[in-house]
Amino acid sequence: EQDISKTAFRTRYGHYEFLVVPFGLTNAPTVFMDLMNQIFHEFLDKFVIVFIDDILVFSKSKKEHEDHLLTVLETLRQEKLYAKFSKCEFWLSSVAFLDHIVSAEGIMMDPAKVEAITKWPRPTSVTEVRSFLGLAGYYRRFVEGFS
Template sequence: MPFGLTNAPAVFMDLMNRVCKPYLDKFMIVFIDDILIYSKDEKEHEEHLKAILELLKKEELYAKFSKCEFWIPKVQFLRHVIDSQGIHVDPAKIKSVKYWASPKSPTEIRQFLGLAGYYRRFIEGFSNIAKPMTKLTQKN
């Protein structure tokens, strides 16, 4: 990729999403040049790690091993906590939603919905829950 390309992060992210698609959200998360592999146990993790390293080698993508961390039982990544049980909301972020001051204007409602909406994947029926608040942001 040419140096100084203004949309390089988006282009690289697209490449990583296409290359890693078979594994995304099964045992892998990719964000630009960060790769996170999560597994239920060490044996499964070894298999997942091997599959990803082989994939990267096949696609001629390289990781700088001095920046890699392996066998971490619990990690915070992109406002989530990932462990052997799966992906969870960061408890600190739950507090910020829970203790958010009641919004008084459409702008404040949008701000709250933006924060809460980040966790919609963890809340069944989120759109139905948020619908009344979303209506409050509309004109007339």
């Protein structure tokens, strides 16, 4: 509320104020991530993982999951943050999160990323080698002997 005036602007057609964070603000993702970490602080790594506007809720049982979902949704409501339910997915046994597949069995590489890496064209310049190593390095934990 108190920051609405910071993004206000005036044109010859009137005075305008953003009621939500507009796209394009340099620090918007950082500020929002900080907000999410603050409001979910007591739940982080217990049953919640957040990355910007992605909220991953995990549980050991269906009953526990129901309680965790309720806690997360109530926290969002208390903070006047609203989830677009058409973009939400609930009760998944596995989920794609930050280019990984997460399930009760563990964390694995997204098969689409495996395919992208195996079909990557042979690098022909230092820049292309660096680009490939950046992509492949992200998955080093899954590649035995990767250094």
